[in-house]
Amino acid sequence: MLNETAVAVLEQTSAAEPEKRIRDRSATERAILTAAKNLLAEEGFQNFGINAVARRAGCDKQLIYRYYGGLDGLIEAIGADLGNWVKDRIPEDTGGMFLLTYGDLMERLALLFLEALRDDPLMRRIVAWEVSENTEQVRRLSEARSKALGQWLDRMRGSLTPPKGIDTAAVNALIFASIQHLVLSAAAGGQCAGLVLKNAKDWEKAATALKRLVRGVYG
Amino acid sequence: MLNETAVAVLEQTSAAEPEKRIRDRSATERAILTAAKNLLAEEGFQNFGINAVARRAGCDKQLIYRYYGGLDGLIEAIGADLGNWVKDRIPEDTGGMFLLTYGDLMERLALLFLEALRDDPLMRRIVAWEVSENTEQVRRLSEARSKALGQWLDRMRGSLTPPKGIDTAAVNALIFASIQHLVLSAAAGGQCAGLVLKNAKDWEKAATALKRLVRGVYG
Protein backbone atom coordinates (compact mmCIF):
# COMPACT_ATOMS: atom_id res chain seq x y z
CA MET A 1 0.00 0.00 0.00
CA LEU A 2 1.42 3.37 -1.01
CA ASN A 3 0.79 6.55 0.90
CA GLU A 4 0.75 10.01 -0.62
CA THR A 5 4.41 10.75 -0.09
CA ALA A 6 5.46 7.48 -1.63
CA VAL A 7 3.39 8.23 -4.68
CA ALA A 8 4.91 11.68 -4.88
CA VAL A 9 8.39 10.20 -4.77
CA LEU A 10 7.50 7.76 -7.49
CA GLU A 11 6.20 10.49 -9.70
CA GLN A 12 9.33 12.50 -9.08
CA THR A 13 11.80 9.76 -9.75
CA SER A 14 10.14 8.19 -12.75
CA ALA A 15 9.95 11.36 -14.80
CA ALA A 16 6.34 12.22 -15.54
CA GLU A 17 5.31 8.66 -14.81
CA PRO A 18 1.56 9.30 -14.94
CA GLU A 19 1.45 8.43 -18.62
CA LYS A 20 -1.95 9.98 -18.61
CA ARG A 21 -4.20 8.19 -21.03
CA ILE A 22 -5.29 10.69 -23.60
CA ARG A 23 -8.93 10.84 -24.50
CA ASP A 24 -8.96 8.98 -27.77
CA ARG A 25 -11.60 6.37 -28.10
CA SER A 26 -10.41 4.72 -31.29
CA ALA A 27 -6.86 4.52 -29.94
CA THR A 28 -8.15 2.91 -26.78
CA GLU A 29 -10.21 0.49 -28.77
CA ARG A 30 -7.16 -0.49 -30.75
CA ALA A 31 -5.14 -0.83 -27.56
CA ILE A 32 -7.74 -3.16 -26.14
CA LEU A 33 -7.90 -5.27 -29.28
CA THR A 34 -4.16 -5.67 -29.60
CA ALA A 35 -3.89 -6.38 -25.91
CA ALA A 36 -6.48 -9.10 -26.30
CA LYS A 37 -4.71 -10.63 -29.28
CA ASN A 38 -1.32 -10.57 -27.65
CA LEU A 39 -2.68 -11.95 -24.44
CA LEU A 40 -4.42 -14.76 -26.24
CA ALA A 41 -1.34 -15.52 -28.28
CA GLU A 42 1.00 -15.56 -25.31
CA GLU A 43 -1.08 -16.98 -22.50
CA GLY A 44 -3.67 -19.05 -24.31
CA PHE A 45 -7.39 -19.11 -23.82
CA GLN A 46 -7.20 -20.52 -20.30
CA ASN A 47 -6.73 -17.25 -18.50
CA PHE A 48 -8.25 -15.13 -21.19
CA GLY A 49 -10.77 -12.93 -19.43
CA ILE A 50 -12.07 -9.43 -19.03
CA ASN A 51 -9.78 -8.64 -16.14
CA ALA A 52 -6.66 -9.93 -17.82
CA VAL A 53 -7.30 -8.04 -21.03
CA ALA A 54 -8.06 -4.80 -19.21
CA ARG A 55 -4.96 -5.20 -17.09
CA ARG A 56 -2.84 -5.71 -20.16
CA ALA A 57 -4.45 -2.88 -22.10
CA GLY A 58 -3.83 -0.64 -19.13
CA CYS A 59 -7.38 0.55 -18.95
CA ASP A 60 -10.49 -0.22 -17.00
CA LYS A 61 -12.50 -3.28 -17.92
CA GLN A 62 -15.57 -1.12 -18.06
CA LEU A 63 -14.31 0.20 -21.38
CA ILE A 64 -14.30 -3.30 -22.82
CA TYR A 65 -17.96 -3.60 -21.96
CA ARG A 66 -18.68 -0.20 -23.45
CA TYR A 67 -16.71 -0.50 -26.65
CA TYR A 68 -17.03 -4.18 -27.41
CA GLY A 69 -20.02 -5.25 -25.41
CA GLY A 70 -17.99 -7.64 -23.29
CA LEU A 71 -15.67 -10.52 -24.07
CA ASP A 72 -17.94 -11.95 -26.72
CA GLY A 73 -17.80 -8.82 -28.81
CA LEU A 74 -14.07 -8.62 -28.32
CA ILE A 75 -13.61 -12.15 -29.51
CA GLU A 76 -15.78 -11.40 -32.47
CA ALA A 77 -13.54 -8.46 -33.27
CA ILE A 78 -10.57 -10.79 -33.17
CA GLY A 79 -12.39 -13.15 -35.48
CA ALA A 80 -13.00 -10.34 -37.93
CA ASP A 81 -9.26 -10.18 -38.61
CA LEU A 82 -9.12 -13.89 -39.21
CA GLY A 83 -10.47 -13.48 -42.69
CA ASN A 84 -7.32 -11.62 -43.62
CA TRP A 85 -4.98 -14.06 -41.96
CA VAL A 86 -4.32 -16.13 -45.02
CA LYS A 87 -3.49 -13.17 -47.21
CA ASP A 88 -1.40 -11.54 -44.51
CA ARG A 89 0.62 -14.56 -43.51
CA ILE A 90 0.83 -16.78 -46.55
CA PRO A 91 2.62 -15.72 -49.70
CA GLU A 92 0.41 -15.96 -52.73
CA ASP A 93 3.09 -16.56 -55.29
CA THR A 94 4.26 -20.02 -56.15
CA GLY A 95 7.80 -19.33 -55.12
CA GLY A 96 8.90 -19.34 -58.73
CA MET A 97 7.65 -22.86 -59.29
CA PHE A 98 5.23 -24.01 -61.88
CA LEU A 99 2.37 -25.86 -60.32
CA LEU A 100 1.35 -28.16 -63.10
CA THR A 101 -0.57 -30.81 -61.23
CA TYR A 102 -2.97 -30.95 -58.33
CA GLY A 103 -0.28 -32.79 -56.42
CA ASP A 104 2.17 -29.94 -57.00
CA LEU A 105 -0.40 -27.51 -55.69
CA MET A 106 -1.33 -29.41 -52.59
CA GLU A 107 2.24 -30.09 -51.65
CA ARG A 108 3.02 -26.41 -51.90
CA LEU A 109 -0.08 -25.37 -49.98
CA ALA A 110 0.54 -27.88 -47.25
CA LEU A 111 4.08 -26.65 -46.71
CA LEU A 112 3.00 -23.01 -46.79
CA PHE A 113 0.29 -23.68 -44.27
CA LEU A 114 2.65 -25.58 -42.04
CA GLU A 115 5.09 -22.71 -41.90
CA ALA A 116 2.47 -20.04 -41.52
CA LEU A 117 0.86 -21.82 -38.58
CA ARG A 118 4.22 -22.47 -37.04
CA ASP A 119 4.98 -18.76 -37.11
CA ASP A 120 1.69 -17.54 -35.72
CA PRO A 121 1.09 -18.19 -32.03
CA LEU A 122 -2.28 -16.46 -32.03
CA MET A 123 -3.64 -18.70 -34.72
CA ARG A 124 -2.29 -21.74 -32.91
CA ARG A 125 -4.11 -20.73 -29.75
CA ILE A 126 -7.30 -20.25 -31.67
CA VAL A 127 -7.04 -23.67 -33.26
CA ALA A 128 -6.37 -25.21 -29.88
CA TRP A 129 -9.34 -23.34 -28.54
CA GLU A 130 -11.54 -24.70 -31.27
CA VAL A 131 -10.89 -28.30 -30.36
CA SER A 132 -11.18 -27.69 -26.64
CA GLU A 133 -14.39 -25.79 -26.19
CA ASN A 134 -17.73 -25.62 -27.89
CA THR A 135 -19.12 -22.25 -26.91
CA GLU A 136 -20.83 -19.91 -29.29
CA GLN A 137 -17.87 -17.55 -29.46
CA VAL A 138 -15.42 -20.27 -30.35
CA ARG A 139 -17.80 -21.62 -32.96
CA ARG A 140 -17.80 -18.23 -34.60
CA LEU A 141 -14.03 -18.09 -34.63
CA SER A 142 -13.87 -21.57 -36.04
CA GLU A 143 -16.34 -20.77 -38.77
CA ALA A 144 -14.50 -17.64 -39.86
CA ARG A 145 -11.23 -19.52 -39.95
CA SER A 146 -12.37 -22.54 -41.92
CA LYS A 147 -14.20 -20.29 -44.35
CA ALA A 148 -11.10 -18.22 -44.99
CA LEU A 149 -9.06 -21.38 -45.40
CA GLY A 150 -11.52 -22.84 -47.87
CA GLN A 151 -11.55 -19.68 -49.93
CA TRP A 152 -7.78 -19.66 -49.98
CA LEU A 153 -7.74 -23.23 -51.19
CA ASP A 154 -10.21 -22.45 -53.95
CA ARG A 155 -8.35 -19.34 -54.98
CA MET A 156 -5.00 -21.06 -55.15
CA ARG A 157 -6.41 -24.01 -57.04
CA GLY A 158 -7.43 -21.68 -59.80
CA SER A 159 -8.28 -23.61 -62.92
CA LEU A 160 -6.42 -26.70 -61.83
CA THR A 161 -8.74 -29.69 -62.01
CA PRO A 162 -8.72 -32.00 -58.99
CA PRO A 163 -8.16 -35.68 -59.68
CA LYS A 164 -11.19 -37.81 -60.37
CA GLY A 165 -12.25 -40.61 -58.10
CA ILE A 166 -10.78 -39.03 -55.00
CA ASP A 167 -12.76 -37.31 -52.27
CA THR A 168 -10.43 -34.33 -52.20
CA ALA A 169 -12.47 -32.56 -49.53
CA ALA A 170 -12.01 -35.42 -47.11
CA VAL A 171 -8.39 -36.08 -48.03
CA ASN A 172 -7.47 -32.42 -47.76
CA ALA A 173 -9.25 -32.16 -44.44
CA LEU A 174 -7.08 -34.99 -43.19
CA ILE A 175 -3.92 -33.39 -44.54
CA PHE A 176 -4.63 -30.06 -42.94
CA ALA A 177 -5.75 -31.77 -39.76
CA SER A 178 -2.41 -33.51 -39.57
CA ILE A 179 -0.58 -30.22 -40.03
CA GLN A 180 -2.59 -28.47 -37.39
CA HIS A 181 -2.20 -31.18 -34.82
CA LEU A 182 1.47 -31.56 -35.55
CA VAL A 183 2.12 -27.87 -35.06
CA LEU A 184 -0.08 -27.57 -31.99
CA SER A 185 1.43 -30.59 -30.37
CA ALA A 186 4.92 -29.38 -31.11
CA ALA A 187 4.21 -25.91 -29.79
CA ALA A 188 2.76 -27.35 -26.61
CA GLY A 189 5.19 -30.11 -25.79
CA GLY A 190 7.97 -30.11 -28.36
CA GLN A 191 6.85 -33.38 -29.86
CA CYS A 192 4.00 -35.17 -31.51
CA ALA A 193 3.24 -38.86 -31.12
CA GLY A 194 6.78 -39.46 -29.96
CA LEU A 195 8.31 -37.52 -32.83
CA VAL A 196 10.51 -34.78 -31.41
CA LEU A 197 9.95 -31.41 -33.06
CA LYS A 198 12.34 -28.81 -31.76
CA ASN A 199 15.14 -27.74 -34.03
CA ALA A 200 15.03 -27.01 -37.75
CA LYS A 201 16.28 -30.49 -38.58
CA ASP A 202 13.30 -32.10 -36.89
CA TRP A 203 10.94 -29.92 -38.86
CA GLU A 204 12.77 -30.76 -42.02
CA LYS A 205 11.95 -34.40 -41.46
CA ALA A 206 8.34 -33.57 -40.75
CA ALA A 207 8.11 -31.54 -43.93
CA THR A 208 9.57 -34.39 -45.92
CA ALA A 209 7.08 -36.80 -44.45
CA LEU A 210 4.28 -34.38 -45.22
CA LYS A 211 5.42 -34.12 -48.83
CA ARG A 212 5.52 -37.86 -49.07
CA LEU A 213 2.03 -38.13 -47.66
CA VAL A 214 0.63 -35.61 -50.10
CA ARG A 215 2.46 -37.12 -53.03
CA GLY A 216 1.20 -40.50 -52.00
CA VAL A 217 -2.42 -39.59 -52.55
CA TYR A 218 -2.11 -37.03 -55.29
CA GLY A 219 0.87 -38.37 -57.19
CA MET B 1 -31.72 -22.21 2.61
CA LEU B 2 -33.44 -25.17 4.25
CA ASN B 3 -34.66 -25.17 7.79
CA GLU B 4 -34.94 -28.25 9.97
CA THR B 5 -38.51 -29.10 9.07
CA ALA B 6 -37.81 -28.86 5.37
CA VAL B 7 -34.90 -31.21 5.74
CA ALA B 8 -37.08 -33.59 7.71
CA VAL B 9 -39.68 -33.60 4.97
CA LEU B 10 -37.04 -34.26 2.39
CA GLU B 11 -35.70 -37.17 4.33
CA GLN B 12 -39.18 -38.54 4.72
CA THR B 13 -40.23 -38.24 1.11
CA SER B 14 -37.07 -39.36 -0.55
CA ALA B 15 -36.76 -42.60 1.34
CA ALA B 16 -33.63 -42.55 3.47
CA GLU B 17 -32.18 -39.68 1.48
CA PRO B 18 -29.15 -39.17 3.70
CA GLU B 19 -27.17 -41.72 1.68
CA LYS B 20 -24.72 -41.67 4.50
CA ARG B 21 -21.24 -42.16 3.20
CA ILE B 22 -19.93 -45.34 4.70
CA ARG B 23 -16.46 -45.32 6.10
CA ASP B 24 -14.54 -47.04 3.35
CA ARG B 25 -11.40 -45.32 2.26
CA SER B 26 -10.68 -47.33 -0.84
CA ALA B 27 -14.27 -46.94 -1.99
CA THR B 28 -14.03 -43.21 -1.49
CA GLU B 29 -10.77 -43.10 -3.37
CA ARG B 30 -12.39 -44.91 -6.24
CA ALA B 31 -15.38 -42.59 -6.11
CA ILE B 32 -13.09 -39.60 -6.34
CA LEU B 33 -11.11 -41.04 -9.22
CA THR B 34 -14.15 -41.98 -11.27
CA ALA B 35 -15.74 -38.64 -10.48
CA ALA B 36 -12.62 -36.93 -11.77
CA LYS B 37 -12.54 -39.00 -14.93
CA ASN B 38 -16.20 -38.50 -15.69
CA LEU B 39 -15.98 -34.82 -14.97
CA LEU B 40 -13.00 -34.41 -17.23
CA ALA B 41 -14.65 -36.45 -19.95
CA GLU B 42 -17.92 -34.55 -19.80
CA GLU B 43 -16.91 -31.01 -18.97
CA GLY B 44 -13.39 -30.80 -20.28
CA PHE B 45 -10.32 -29.48 -18.57
CA GLN B 46 -11.58 -25.90 -18.39
CA ASN B 47 -13.56 -26.23 -15.22
CA PHE B 48 -11.63 -29.18 -13.91
CA GLY B 49 -10.68 -28.31 -10.35
CA ILE B 50 -10.61 -29.50 -6.80
CA ASN B 51 -13.99 -28.06 -5.96
CA ALA B 52 -15.73 -29.49 -9.00
CA VAL B 53 -14.32 -32.97 -8.47
CA ALA B 54 -15.23 -32.98 -4.80
CA ARG B 55 -18.71 -31.76 -5.58
CA ARG B 56 -19.17 -34.51 -8.11
CA ALA B 57 -17.71 -37.20 -5.90
CA GLY B 58 -20.04 -36.09 -3.15
CA CYS B 59 -17.30 -35.72 -0.61
CA ASP B 60 -15.18 -32.99 0.86
CA LYS B 61 -12.29 -31.68 -1.19
CA GLN B 62 -10.07 -32.23 1.79
CA LEU B 63 -10.16 -35.93 1.00
CA ILE B 64 -8.67 -35.28 -2.39
CA TYR B 65 -5.74 -33.58 -0.72
CA ARG B 66 -5.40 -36.40 1.74
CA TYR B 67 -5.72 -39.33 -0.61
CA TYR B 68 -4.15 -37.95 -3.77
CA GLY B 69 -2.10 -35.04 -2.55
CA GLY B 70 -4.15 -32.54 -4.52
CA LEU B 71 -5.12 -32.20 -8.15
CA ASP B 72 -1.67 -33.09 -9.39
CA GLY B 73 -1.76 -36.47 -7.75
CA LEU B 74 -5.26 -37.05 -8.96
CA ILE B 75 -4.27 -36.28 -12.52
CA GLU B 76 -1.33 -38.58 -12.13
CA ALA B 77 -3.72 -41.31 -11.01
CA ILE B 78 -5.76 -40.71 -14.13
CA GLY B 79 -2.59 -40.94 -16.17
CA ALA B 80 -1.76 -44.25 -14.58
CA ASP B 81 -4.77 -45.79 -16.30
CA LEU B 82 -3.69 -44.39 -19.63
CA GLY B 83 -1.14 -47.12 -20.03
CA ASN B 84 -3.97 -49.62 -20.20
CA TRP B 85 -6.10 -47.57 -22.52
CA VAL B 86 -4.86 -49.18 -25.69
CA LYS B 87 -5.42 -52.69 -24.46
CA ASP B 88 -8.79 -51.83 -22.95
CA ARG B 89 -10.22 -49.98 -25.89
CA ILE B 90 -8.55 -51.35 -28.97
CA PRO B 91 -9.02 -54.94 -30.06
CA GLU B 92 -5.76 -56.75 -30.50
CA ASP B 93 -6.86 -59.20 -33.11
CA THR B 94 -6.63 -58.41 -36.75
CA GLY B 95 -10.33 -58.82 -37.33
CA GLY B 96 -9.75 -62.04 -39.18
CA MET B 97 -7.53 -60.39 -41.73
CA PHE B 98 -4.03 -61.32 -42.63
CA LEU B 99 -1.78 -58.36 -42.33
CA LEU B 100 0.87 -59.19 -44.86
CA THR B 101 2.41 -55.81 -45.52
CA TYR B 102 3.30 -52.77 -43.50
CA GLY B 103 0.60 -50.93 -45.39
CA ASP B 104 -2.01 -53.49 -44.32
CA LEU B 105 -0.93 -53.03 -40.75
CA MET B 106 -0.94 -49.25 -40.72
CA GLU B 107 -4.29 -49.03 -42.42
CA ARG B 108 -5.78 -51.33 -39.83
CA LEU B 109 -4.16 -49.52 -36.93
CA ALA B 110 -5.22 -46.15 -38.20
CA LEU B 111 -8.83 -47.22 -38.48
CA LEU B 112 -8.78 -48.89 -35.08
CA PHE B 113 -7.31 -45.81 -33.48
CA LEU B 114 -9.83 -43.59 -35.19
CA GLU B 115 -12.74 -45.56 -33.82
CA ALA B 116 -11.28 -45.97 -30.38
CA LEU B 117 -10.67 -42.26 -30.02
CA ARG B 118 -14.08 -41.46 -31.37
CA ASP B 119 -15.64 -43.63 -28.68
CA ASP B 120 -13.67 -42.29 -25.75
CA PRO B 121 -14.55 -38.79 -24.61
CA LEU B 122 -12.04 -38.84 -21.77
CA MET B 123 -9.16 -39.57 -24.09
CA ARG B 124 -10.32 -36.84 -26.43
CA ARG B 125 -10.32 -34.32 -23.61
CA ILE B 126 -6.84 -35.36 -22.62
CA VAL B 127 -5.54 -34.97 -26.14
CA ALA B 128 -7.15 -31.55 -26.39
CA TRP B 129 -5.60 -30.69 -23.07
CA GLU B 130 -2.19 -31.69 -24.33
CA VAL B 131 -2.25 -29.23 -27.19
CA SER B 132 -3.70 -26.42 -25.10
CA GLU B 133 -1.54 -26.26 -22.03
CA ASN B 134 2.01 -26.93 -21.13
CA THR B 135 1.97 -27.52 -17.41
CA GLU B 136 3.88 -30.27 -15.71
CA GLN B 137 0.78 -32.36 -15.10
CA VAL B 138 -0.30 -32.27 -18.71
CA ARG B 139 3.20 -33.12 -19.82
CA ARG B 140 3.04 -36.24 -17.70
CA LEU B 141 -0.27 -37.27 -19.19
CA SER B 142 1.07 -36.63 -22.65
CA GLU B 143 4.16 -38.68 -22.02
CA ALA B 144 2.23 -41.64 -20.65
CA ARG B 145 -0.12 -41.55 -23.59
CA SER B 146 2.47 -41.33 -26.34
CA LYS B 147 4.52 -44.02 -24.67
CA ALA B 148 1.57 -46.38 -24.54
CA LEU B 149 0.76 -45.59 -28.13
CA GLY B 150 4.30 -46.24 -29.24
CA GLN B 151 4.41 -49.57 -27.44
CA TRP B 152 1.14 -50.56 -29.01
CA LEU B 153 2.51 -49.71 -32.43
CA ASP B 154 5.64 -51.76 -31.81
CA ARG B 155 3.68 -54.67 -30.45
CA MET B 156 1.26 -54.76 -33.35
CA ARG B 157 4.01 -54.44 -35.88
CA GLY B 158 5.49 -57.66 -34.62
CA SER B 159 8.03 -58.99 -37.03
CA LEU B 160 6.75 -56.99 -39.95
CA THR B 161 9.58 -55.00 -41.46
CA PRO B 162 8.86 -51.36 -42.20
CA PRO B 163 9.58 -50.14 -45.73
CA LYS B 164 13.06 -48.87 -46.48
CA GLY B 165 13.70 -45.29 -47.44
CA ILE B 166 10.74 -43.94 -45.54
CA ASP B 167 10.87 -42.09 -42.24
CA THR B 168 8.07 -44.16 -40.76
CA ALA B 169 8.27 -42.37 -37.43
CA ALA B 170 7.54 -39.02 -39.03
CA VAL B 171 4.95 -40.34 -41.44
CA ASN B 172 3.13 -42.24 -38.73
CA ALA B 173 3.20 -39.20 -36.48
CA LEU B 174 1.49 -37.25 -39.23
CA ILE B 175 -1.09 -39.98 -39.78
CA PHE B 176 -1.99 -40.20 -36.12
CA ALA B 177 -1.93 -36.45 -35.82
CA SER B 178 -4.49 -36.22 -38.59
CA ILE B 179 -6.71 -38.75 -36.85
CA GLN B 180 -6.50 -36.99 -33.54
CA HIS B 181 -7.25 -33.58 -34.93
CA LEU B 182 -10.05 -34.90 -37.08
CA VAL B 183 -11.74 -36.56 -34.14
CA LEU B 184 -11.19 -33.64 -31.78
CA SER B 185 -12.44 -31.12 -34.26
CA ALA B 186 -15.47 -33.24 -35.05
CA ALA B 187 -16.26 -33.75 -31.37
CA ALA B 188 -16.00 -30.05 -30.72
CA GLY B 189 -17.78 -28.55 -33.68
CA GLY B 190 -19.11 -31.35 -35.84
CA GLN B 191 -16.69 -30.64 -38.63
CA CYS B 192 -13.04 -30.37 -39.53
CA ALA B 193 -11.64 -27.94 -42.07
CA GLY B 194 -15.06 -27.57 -43.63
CA LEU B 195 -15.66 -31.30 -43.78
CA VAL B 196 -18.86 -32.09 -41.92
CA LEU B 197 -18.53 -35.05 -39.56
CA LYS B 198 -21.80 -35.93 -37.94
CA ASN B 199 -23.56 -39.03 -39.11
CA ALA B 200 -22.08 -42.42 -39.92
CA LYS B 201 -21.94 -41.65 -43.62
CA ASP B 202 -19.66 -38.67 -43.02
CA TRP B 203 -17.32 -40.81 -41.01
CA GLU B 204 -17.38 -43.44 -43.69
CA LYS B 205 -15.99 -40.90 -46.12
CA ALA B 206 -13.33 -39.84 -43.64
CA ALA B 207 -12.30 -43.43 -43.10
CA THR B 208 -12.03 -43.98 -46.84
CA ALA B 209 -9.87 -40.89 -47.19
CA LEU B 210 -7.72 -42.07 -44.32
CA LYS B 211 -7.23 -45.44 -45.97
CA ARG B 212 -6.29 -43.74 -49.18
CA LEU B 213 -3.78 -41.57 -47.38
CA VAL B 214 -2.15 -44.53 -45.68
CA ARG B 215 -2.14 -46.62 -48.82
CA GLY B 216 -0.63 -43.71 -50.68
CA VAL B 217 2.52 -43.72 -48.59
CA TYR B 218 2.79 -47.36 -47.68
CA GLY B 219 1.30 -48.97 -50.77
Add this chain to the structure above:
DNA sequence: CCGGTCTGTCACCAATCGGTGAGTAACAGT
Protein backbone atom coordinates in the same frame (compact mmCIF):
# COMPACT_ATOMS: atom_id res chain seq x y z
C1' DC C 1 -20.25 30.69 -19.26
C1' DC C 2 -23.20 26.71 -18.91
C1' DG C 3 -25.11 22.07 -19.82
C1' DG C 4 -24.58 17.85 -21.91
C1' DT C 5 -21.99 14.20 -23.90
C1' DC C 6 -18.02 11.41 -24.17
C1' DT C 7 -13.95 9.04 -22.04
C1' DG C 8 -12.09 7.08 -18.43
C1' DT C 9 -11.60 5.62 -13.27
C1' DC C 10 -12.96 3.71 -9.11
C1' DA C 11 -15.34 1.16 -5.60
C1' DC C 12 -17.99 -2.35 -4.83
C1' DC C 13 -20.82 -6.70 -5.57
C1' DA C 14 -21.70 -11.95 -5.24
C1' DA C 15 -19.56 -16.08 -6.63
C1' DT C 16 -15.99 -19.09 -7.07
C1' DC C 17 -11.39 -20.56 -6.73
C1' DG C 18 -7.49 -23.40 -4.27
C1' DG C 19 -6.05 -24.33 0.24
C1' DT C 20 -5.91 -25.16 5.48
C1' DG C 21 -6.90 -26.03 10.51
C1' DA C 22 -9.97 -27.70 13.57
C1' DG C 23 -13.45 -30.50 14.86
C1' DT C 24 -16.63 -34.79 14.76
C1' DA C 25 -18.05 -39.42 14.30
C1' DA C 26 -17.14 -44.23 13.48
C1' DC C 27 -14.17 -47.84 14.09
C1' DA C 28 -10.30 -51.14 16.21
C1' DG C 29 -7.30 -52.82 19.85
C1' DT C 30 -6.78 -53.66 24.42
Add this chain to the structure above:
DNA sequence: ACTGTTACTCACCGATTGGTGACAGACCGG
Protein backbone atom coordinates in the same frame (compact mmCIF):
# COMPACT_ATOMS: atom_id res chain seq x y z
C1' DA D 1 -15.30 -49.26 28.58
C1' DC D 2 -11.55 -46.42 27.58
C1' DT D 3 -8.11 -44.86 23.99
C1' DG D 4 -6.17 -43.86 19.84
C1' DT D 5 -6.56 -44.01 15.01
C1' DT D 6 -8.97 -43.52 10.87
C1' DA D 7 -12.47 -41.41 7.81
C1' DC D 8 -14.81 -37.61 7.06
C1' DT D 9 -17.07 -32.73 7.43
C1' DC D 10 -17.16 -28.00 8.20
C1' DA D 11 -15.93 -23.27 8.51
C1' DC D 12 -13.00 -20.20 7.13
C1' DC D 13 -9.02 -17.82 4.55
C1' DG D 14 -7.20 -14.56 0.76
C1' DA D 15 -7.31 -14.05 -4.07
C1' DT D 16 -9.54 -13.62 -8.30
C1' DT D 17 -13.37 -13.78 -11.29
C1' DG D 18 -17.22 -11.39 -14.24
C1' DG D 19 -20.19 -7.62 -13.76
C1' DT D 20 -22.42 -2.93 -12.42
C1' DG D 21 -23.40 1.81 -10.74
C1' DA D 22 -21.60 6.04 -9.51
C1' DC D 23 -18.45 9.47 -10.23
C1' DA D 24 -14.66 12.79 -12.23
C1' DG D 25 -12.82 15.31 -15.82
C1' DA D 26 -12.17 16.66 -20.72
C1' DC D 27 -14.48 18.28 -24.58
C1' DC D 28 -18.08 20.62 -27.49
C1' DG D 29 -22.23 23.24 -28.88
C1' DG D 30 -25.11 26.56 -27.34
